[in-house]
């Protein structure tokens with residue numbers, strides 16, 4: 001187990017984007033939480049410090065926790081290939097998908113428990129009776145019992161799920177149920193994801209949020225976005241330097257020059273291209289391949305200057321996601337097989353993960369530079385890659401699955417693709433949006449308002465305050 005350093009972020013920053021009554025409500029919640037949690041540590045445990053939505057949320061939310069005066073800590077577990085193959089399988093199963101189709105065996109249970117026991121060894125002594133431990137996702141579920149044995153109040157938070165259960169979700173839950181059942185409370189992103197065997201009065205529904213001030217979401221001008229993408233070798237702009245960005249620790253960062261992020265024979269996209277963008281981990285359920293096929297299959301409907309940009313992390317950089325390299329290789333093969341005219345307008349891009357702040361700034365620049373952002377996931381627990389461009393006022397076209405239907409109201413704050421497997425419909429909708437500037441502007445404004453209303457950190461922190469209050473009222 002490795003502890004991740006968390007700086008403290010001041011809650012008063014929220015005054016820059018929120019009306020004063022919301023800032024006051026947040027400050028009142030922070031005061032109550034500080035009193036309630038005095039003398040206790042709030043631990044968070046997950047499986048990666050960067051890459052994916054959970055790490056993204058923890059990076060800033062925990063820093064606000066510290067800023068509120070709550071002793072908040074973050075520990076990241078270590079696992080080997082076979083541990084992460086099991087947890088990736090569980091991830092797919094809880095999403096209702098078969099994943100690699102392999103069985104979950106007694107040996108998998110034993111190995112899963114062994115890896116978690118090794119992680120607890122030497123770290124669990126840092127947890128005191130009365131501390132609160134938030135365990136995130138299937139990777140951590142097997143720690144519930146040991147931490148409760150230590151006298152901690154244990155919450156298991158599940159960031160994934162599907163509205164419809166099936167044989168796959170049943171298999172996933174039958175592996176996890178013995179571990180998670182012993183927790184004191186549970187958190188899910190949507191009510192529909194809560195398994196019926198959990199006691200409803202101890203379950204909390206808390207949607208994720210984004211941080212409007214992070215390098216991922218802070219305001220940058222279109223010119224700065226282009227300059228960053230030019231330096232990164234993604235969009236040709238002729239800019240010689242970008243204005244940089246603020247890192248999480250408050251220092252300034254600059255984009256390093258890159259030349260190998262696009263897996264392309266052509267080099268950067270033209271600066272005047274209309275860009276359709278999907279940013280995702282290289283995970284089959286994000287369906288990068290379907291986006292590619294849908295765009296290429298309907299390319300004649302798009303304006304001549306339209307290009308598709310599929311962006312994900314460097315596959316060596318996300319340690320808990322063993323499937324990434326395979327999915328990227330499949331996309332490369334699909335692209336290589338396209339007719340020349342379509343291939344020249346389809347681009348795959350891998351962002352370096354060795355500098356998380358640079359990565360965040362590049363995602364920010366990409367989401368702002370894009371004319372249309374898409375998220376054609378086959379299932380989605382929530383989808384920060386939808387919330388992020390919405391906050392930036394971009395028009396988003398996304399599948400009507402999971403948490404995305406809580407985020408986008410169709411034709412008001414984005415456009416929903418009813419059947420996420422319908423690649424032709426996807427192409428028709430995307431092409432129609434790209435051709436209609438007025439509609440994109442209207443949807444972008446609706447999108448920003450929706451995120452401001454529901455998906456910023458103040459709401460998330462207040463939800464956590466309520467969770468801690470009810471947890472400690474019950475358990476002492």
Ligand code: UDP
Nearest residue numbers: 052053054056280281312313351383384385
């Ligand atoms: N992300 C990133 N770099 C990448 C790809 C993704 O920083 O190359 C981020 C993305 O901006 C978002 C998170 O990873 O903040 C993905 O979260 P989401 O909830 O969309 O999906 P998850 O990966 O958790 O399934």
